[in-house]
Amino acid sequence: MRTLYPSILLTLALASCATATPPEPLAGNDFVPVLPQTAQNDPRVIGSKVRWGGVIAGIKPGKTSTCFRIVSHTLDDSGRPVDDDHSDGRFIACANGFFDPTIYAVKRQVTVTGKLQVPSIGKVGDMSYIYPRVAADVVYLWPKASPEYDTSPYYGMGVDPYWGGMDYTSPWMGPAIGMPW
Numbered sequence: 239m240r241t242l243y244p245s246i247l248l249t250l251a252l253a254s255c256a257t258a259t260p261p262e263p264l265a266g267n268d269f270v271p272v273l274p275q276t277a278q279n280d281p282r283v284i285g286s287k288v289r290w291g292g293v294i295a296g297i298k299p300g301k302t303s304t305c306f307r308i309v310s311h312t313l314d315d316s317g318r319p320v321d322d323d324h325s326d327g328r329f330i331a332c333a334n335g336f337f338d339p340t341i342y343a344v345k346r347q348v349t350v351t352g353k354l355q356v357p358s359i360g361k362v363g364d365m366s367y368i369y370p371r372v373a374a375d376v377v378y379l380w381p382k383a384s385p386e387y388d389t390s391p392y393y394g395m396g397v398d399p400y401w402g403g404m405d406y407t408s409p410w411m412g413p414a415i416g417m418p419w
Contacts, residue, residue: 291349
């Protein structure tokens with residue numbers, strides 16, 4: 239039984255080091271490593287297959303297809319957009335079919351795969367903007383992120399590590415020890 243514990247710990251340690259893989263619809267290695275801001279003015283990349291992602295800034299369902307305006311973000315190892323304040327530009331991705339704007343809503347994260355088309359000129363506010371266009375064969379909507387919880391070892395234990403003492407409002411302490419204010 240004692241020899242089982244080290245092997246379990248080793249297995250858990252190795253599993254935590256494994257890199258994330260993209261979901262099946264986003265898998266593949268045949269994508270050209272070009273950023274949207276580069277594709278704005280480089281006609282040599284038209285027809286290239288890309289995997290781009292970001293946050294939906296707008297959606298427009300049409301008669302036979304739906305187009306998304308997306309603020310591009312770097313993708314992590316799983317193909318999910320990184321939630322940070324950096325953007326690689328904006329792009330438009332159009333896919334066949336109807337995508338419900340209530341579900342594919344503004345501020346939701348998506349990753350698309352498809353071929354680059356000729357860019358189009360649009361606006362961001364009052365500014366003219368050259369949008370690279372993707373004829374999307376996949377539009378992958380990422381699940382909403384779960385709320386972040388305090389990962390402190392003291393979370394929920396009645397101890398406030400930031401103030402150096404007990405959390406007197408905690409149900410662990412009871413009202414009898416409450417502070418007078």
